[in-house]
Structures are given as structure tokens and as C-alpha cells.
Amino acid sequence: MLLRLLTRYLSRYKLLLAGVLIFQFASALAALFLPTLNADLIDTGVTAGDVPYIVRTGLWMLLVALGQILAAIVATFCAARAAMGLGRDVRHDVYSRVSGFSEREISSFGAGSLITRNTNDVQQVQMLAMMSATMLIMAPMMAIGGIIMALRQDVGLSWILGISIPALLIVAGLVISRMVPLFRSFQTRLDAVNRVMREQLTGVRVVRAFVRESIEEERFRLANTDIMVVGRKVGSLFVLMFPLVMLVLNVTVVGVVWFGGIEVDAGNTEIGTLFAFMQYVGQILGGVMMASFMAIMIPRAAVSAERIGEVLDSESTLVAPEHPVTDKPAPGRVEFNGVSFTYPGAEQPILSNVSFHADPGETVAIIGSTGSG
Incomplete structure (x- = not known):
């Protein structure tokens, strides 16, 4: 349902989502290029x-970092516009649907x-x-791009990633598996708090009249x-x-510092390469x-x-009839003989064998027991 909902409402903001992808990709490229410049x-x-080479490379790093910041700002702006539009549209549709609901x-x-x-x-x-438009899109770009760039720097230390990444995924999987039922339970209990609060606010006069404050507080x-x-x-x-x-x-x-230091000491890699690998x-x-x-x-x-x-x-x-009555006859008498009314799913009717009539201009009301609300 989540994917269907996002697809249905975010499809209206294709240009903004395209902007998110383009500028997030540019931001990821800039972030991945910086460690290579640092190593060089x-x-x-x-x-x-x-010194002149240090100054030139430092200026390049400054320009790349500035480009990354600007790309990230534009991507976040596009993501915020799309997400806020989605929220507005969903609230509008839910409100419209609820407005047409019957009491049932x-x-x-x-x-x-x-x-x-x-x-x-x-x-x-x-x-x-x-x-999702900011972090979830950026995460695979950084992870996959980082793996490629790290392998370019030093293949010999890549086995450390083969251990740490699965370990991180296992930790996240165990925590997430415990959270799913808790989130469902949390939303149900949030419903209960809203229901109790609403009942107390709408029935505050009845509560005070029958001195039920302590019961409602409980x-x-x-x-x-x-x-x-x-x-x-x-x-x-x-x-x-x-x-x-x-x-x-x-x-x-x-682990990278330990085994990378051994590689540097043996002359198999350079210090800048080790720093770049750590950053990746x-x-x-x-x-x-x-x-x-x-x-x-x-x-x-x-x-x-x-x-x-x-x-x-x-x-x-509440469905409008296909052929509604458009003629307005003269006011007449309405009469009910032995009618009953039952709420859907109720065991017994709340009205049984009721007979009454209403002449033109009269108002008939069915009143419950005192204090029933």
C-alpha cells in the first residue's frame, strides 16, 4: 500500500523528483571525488x-566542496516541495472521502x-x-560509489568491507524486525488517546453533570x-x-588503520592512499x-x-440515486407503522416496533434516556 500511495501522489511531481535525482547524483560525485583529491x-x-601544487589542489577541493553544498541544497529544496505537495494532496483526498461517509x-x-x-x-x-528523496537516494550512491573508489585505492584492504558491511546489515535487520509490530501497536494506541480525548471534550457537560471526572481521568x-x-x-x-x-x-x-599501517610500513601503499581509503x-x-x-x-x-x-x-x-426525484409534491403526512432500527453489527435493535406519524409542519424527535448523549 505504501508503494501504491507514493506512486499515485508523487507522479504529479515528476519534474521535482527528476531534479532530486540529478542534483543528488552531482552531490554524490563531488563527495566521492574529494578523498581522491586529498590523497593526491x-x-x-x-x-x-x-607548495604551489598543494594550493592548486586545495582550491580544487574547495570548489568541489562548494559545488557539493549547492547541489545538496537544490536537491533538498526539490524534495521538500514534492513531499509537502504529497502531504497536502493526501490530506485533501482523505478529508473529501470522510466528508462523504455516512454514520455507519x-x-x-x-x-x-x-x-x-x-x-x-x-x-x-x-x-x-x-x-527518501534526500537520504534514501543518496545512500546507495555513496555506498556503491564508495566501494568502487575504495577498490581503486587499495584492493588489499577490501576484505575489511566484506566483514563490516554484512555486520552492519545484520544489526539493522534485527532491530527493524522488532520495530514493525511496535509501530502498528503505537498507531492503534494513538487512536485510543485521540478517541478518549475527543469523547471527553464533546461530552464534557454530561461528564460534569454526572460527576464522572475521576472515571474519565482514569x-x-x-x-x-x-x-x-x-x-x-x-x-x-x-x-x-x-x-x-x-x-x-x-x-x-x-582495522583499516591497523592493517593499512602494516601495508604502508611494507611499502605496498602510500599514506595518502590510506587516508583516502579511510574516508571512503x-x-x-x-x-x-x-x-x-x-x-x-x-x-x-x-x-x-x-x-x-x-x-x-x-x-x-450514502449513494446518490441514478434517477433522483426532481418533482416536489405538496407537503403530506408521513406515517411509520411498527418500524425497527439496528446499527450494523449490533446484536439487538435500538428501536423496536415504533409507530408514529408526522403531519405537515410538525417536527418529530426520538429522545433517548436521560444522560445518554
Whole structure:
């Protein structure tokens, strides 16, 4: 459902998405070119003491870094415009669909759940679109490009990447597998908080009239505690994720320095090449880390997209007739004999064997028990 929702609404912003791809690619190329310039500066300029060469290469690095910044700014601007447009369009369609619902559909979803779906759930999908257009597109470019450039610098140290990258993916996979059910539970409990809050606000006079403040406070406390417990579990996984990622990253850097130092001491590689390889390792693992962070956001956005899709795919039971009555006859008498009314899914009717009539100009109301709302 998430992919269908993104495809449906982002297809309206093809030019902005094309701009994101072009400028993100330019930013990635600039970022990948900088370590090579740095290695050349060290091996050719610093080692030989060639000051003019150091100045020229340093200016080139400054221009490349400036180009990277400008490309990243333009890409982020295009991504933000597309993501905000997606959020606006989804909210508009959800609101339009809910506006046509009958009491049956509103009761089926719940007013609190419909509010959550048109606010928090849309925000989750919108945020995923924004982050995908910036981080998720950039991550594979940096990871794949970093691997290619690192192999160009030193093939002998590439075995370290063969260990660190799978380790990082395993850590991310274990954490994400635990987060998916928690995100679904979190959104359900958010519905409950909104429902209880809405009921208390709309029925505040009844609550005060029947002195039910303590009971309603206990209802809200239970709903609030439930979402706090689930949110704490999600936060614990987030807290666990990044130290593990940094552990893998730092161990990898230590391995590069250790075994790279042995290669430099043996004369098999140069110091500048080792520095460039370390920078590419950081870019590779940074790309994997960005992808892991996005993978954490995807499950929650997928749950939200599924909930939004349920609303958009629901059809109202209030359907306009194909051949409506256009003639307006003179006012007449309306009479009901032995009618009943049952809500969908209810075990018993709320009205049974009711008979009444309404003459022209009269108003007839069915009143429930006192305090029923």
C-alpha cells in the first residue's frame, strides 16, 4: 500500500523528483571525488613539499566542496516541495472521502482514528517521502560509489568491507524486525488517546453533570500509559541501534588503520592512499547507516499508508440515486407503522416496533434516556 500511495501522489511531481535525482547524483560525485583529491594532495604535494601544487589542489577541493553544498541544497529544496505537495494532496483526498461517509463508516473507523489517519499517519508518509528523496537516494550512491573508489585505492584492504558491511546489515535487520509490530501497536494506541480525548471534550457537560471526572481521568490515564509503554520500547530500540552502528564503524576504522599501517610500513601503499581509503570506508558505512535509518522509518510509514488506504478505499453507503426525484409534491403526512432500527453489527435493535406519524409542519424527535448523549 505504501508503494501504491507514493506512486499515485508523487507522479504529479515528476519534474521535482527528476531534479532530486540529478542534483543528488552531482552531490554524490563531488563527495566521492574529494578523498581522491586529498590523497593526491598528500602523496604528491605534502610528501614532496610542493607548495604551489598543494594550493592548486586545495582550491580544487574547495570548489568541489562548494559545488557539493549547492547541489545538496537544490536537491533538498526539490524534495521538500514534492513531499509537502504529497502531504497536502493526501490530506485533501482523505478529508473529501470522510466528508462523504455516512454514520455507519464513521462509527466503523471511529472519529478519533479518522483524525489520526488524516494528521499523524499522513505526516509519517510525508516524512518518509522527504527523507527518501534526500537520504534514501543518496545512500546507495555513496555506498556503491564508495566501494568502487575504495577498490581503486587499495584492493588489499577490501576484505575489511566484506566483514563490516554484512555486520552492519545484520544489526539493522534485527532491530527493524522488532520495530514493525511496535509501530502498528503505537498507531492503534494513538487512536485510543485521540478517541478518549475527543469523547471527553464533546461530552464534557454530561461528564460534569454526572460527576464522572475521576472515571474519565482514569480512562485517559490508561490510554496514555499504554502509548507510553509502546513508545518506550520503540525508543529503546532506537537507542540501541546507533551505538551498535557506531561500534561497527569504529571497529572498521581501527582495522583499516591497523592493517593499512602494516601495508604502508611494507611499502605496498602510500599514506595518502590510506587516508583516502579511510574516508571512503566512512562514506560507505555512512551510506549503509543512512539506509538503515530509512529502513527504520519505512515500517511505520507502511502502517500509516495502510491505514490511509483503508479510508481511501472505503465507499460510503450514502449513494446518490441514478434517477433522483426532481418533482416536489405538496407537503403530506408521513406515517411509520411498527418500524425497527439496528446499527450494523449490533446484536439487538435500538428501536423496536415504533409507530408514529408526522403531519405537515410538525417536527418529530426520538429522545433517548436521560444522560445518554
